[in-house]
Amino acid sequence: MTQENAPDLAPLAERARAPRLLTLPSAETGLTWRALDVGDVQELHALFARVESHDNPPYRTTLEEAAETFQGDWKDAPNNTLGGFDPAGTLQAYGTVTAQPGDVRSVRAFLEGGVDPDWRRRGIGSAVLRWQVDRSRQVLAASGKDVPGRIVVHVEDGMTDSVRMLTEQGFSPRRWYTEMRRDLNLELPAVKLRSSLDLVPWSAELDDQVRLAHNESFRDHWGSEPHTVETWQEGRTYFAPTWSFLVLDRTSDRAQVAGYLLSGRYEQDWDSLGWTEGYIDILGVRREWRGQRIATALLARAMAAYREDGMEYAGLGIDTDQPTGAFGLYGNLQFEPTRGSTMYTIEV
Known part of the structure; x- marks a missing residue:
């Protein structure tokens, strides 16, 4: 039984065992x-740059992405961030806590942090x-x-020191994520949708309908x-509208969003990856429209746009409940894990 469907939970305010006061790291x-x-x-x-240069993850954080740390009132930076500065005033360590205001089935607190390589151990x-x-x-x-x-x-895989530290403080592995790529020189699938389904470019006018469609589509996802x-707009700094597409069902007078694919263009990551890519x-796809190859059609159209550019x-990226999950649709479309x-x- 998962905790999501566990009955008769005590109030979260009791289960959380929250300390009355926080203790800062010592002097x-x-x-x-x-x-x-x-x-x-x-x-x-600058701290992100030093950490990423040393650890060499397959991404690089830009100044604009660093600024997203403070964008959104729910971030509550005065209470949910911590920085450690050396005597010269240089930031050498940081930690953040972020809780999304829209959480209803569970309440999640996401942690990010890092320490300059010269200040580790x-x-x-x-x-x-x-x-x-x-x-x-x-x-x-306090969520109520x-x-x-x-x-x-x-x-990220290979970060053994982080895993040890997390394990020591009571964390356990819960889900596994795999990044995948697909060579755009390979032939793209040809998909013909039924006549009432219209594959169109993303548009700002339809974006809130896409948000609602996404909330519905992912309601049954772990x-x-x-x-x-507000949270739908978070992290849009590198959103690529010309690489993003929708499938509209025009059966009725008012078109409905049946499926959607939103892409990002993360040029800052390409050197560390070793290749250029359009990122999905x-x-x-909303439940009512599943089984009609809408996802495949969206992927084929987006990949054609990537290739054209x-x-x-x-x-x-996909997630599974096992370290070696099946790749399903993406494996069938010749995506390979990286x-x-x-x-x-x-x-x-």
């Missing part, structure tokens, strides 16, 4: 600790993580929603929660 770390604010964006971006990362877990428990307890709670950290208008951020590959990551959680 013995050699850093001074305070909340981050928008004025720290340049320092935060001093207990700083563990101290930041303890603060994040305690703050997450406060956030869950008596549903399952979850504290979440995503870890861990998915509905997007509010979101793909969904000179991309070498199409990329996407790397993986794991979601670690504390279930509350």
Whole structure:
């Protein structure tokens, strides 16, 4: 039985076991600790660059993405961020906690953090993580929603120190993610949709209908929660409208969104990946329209757009409840796995 359908849960405010006060990492770390604010964006971006240069993940964070840390009132940066500064005023460690306001079936607190490579192995990362877990428990307890709670950290494969630290603090592996790519030199599938289904470019006028369609489509997916208008717009810095498409059902006078594919253009990642790609951020088909090859048609159209713009590959990520999950539709379309990551959680 999963926690999502477990009966008779105690109130989340009790289950969260939230501390009344938070304890900052000690002065013995050699850093001074305070909340981050928008004025720290340049320092935060510089720290991201040092960490990513050392750890070499398959992505690079831009200044614009660093600024997203503070965008959205629900982020509550004064209470949900922590930065450690050295005596020269340079940011050497950080941690954030983010809870999405639209969560209804469960309440999730997402943790992100990092320590400059020169400041590692001093207990700083563990101290930041303890603060994040305690703050997450406060956030869950204050949500007022008596549903399952979850504290979440995503870890790229190969980050053994992070896994050890998470395990020591009570996290367990919960879901596994696989990044995949598809060579655009390969022949694309030809799909003919029935006459009432119209594959069209994404448009801003239809975007909120896409949001509602997504909330409906993913209602039965593990861990998915509905997007509010605000959270739907989060992380759109590198959204690629010309690579994004919809399938509309025009059976009735008012066209309905039956399926959708939204793409991102993450040029900052291409050097670390070693190839250029169009990235499929979101793909969904509403239940009533499943089984009609709508997803395949959307993928084929998006991949054609990527190829027309000179991309070498199409990329996407899938999640499973096992380390080696079936690739289904994507495997059939000749997508191949490239790397993986794991979601670690504390279930509350």
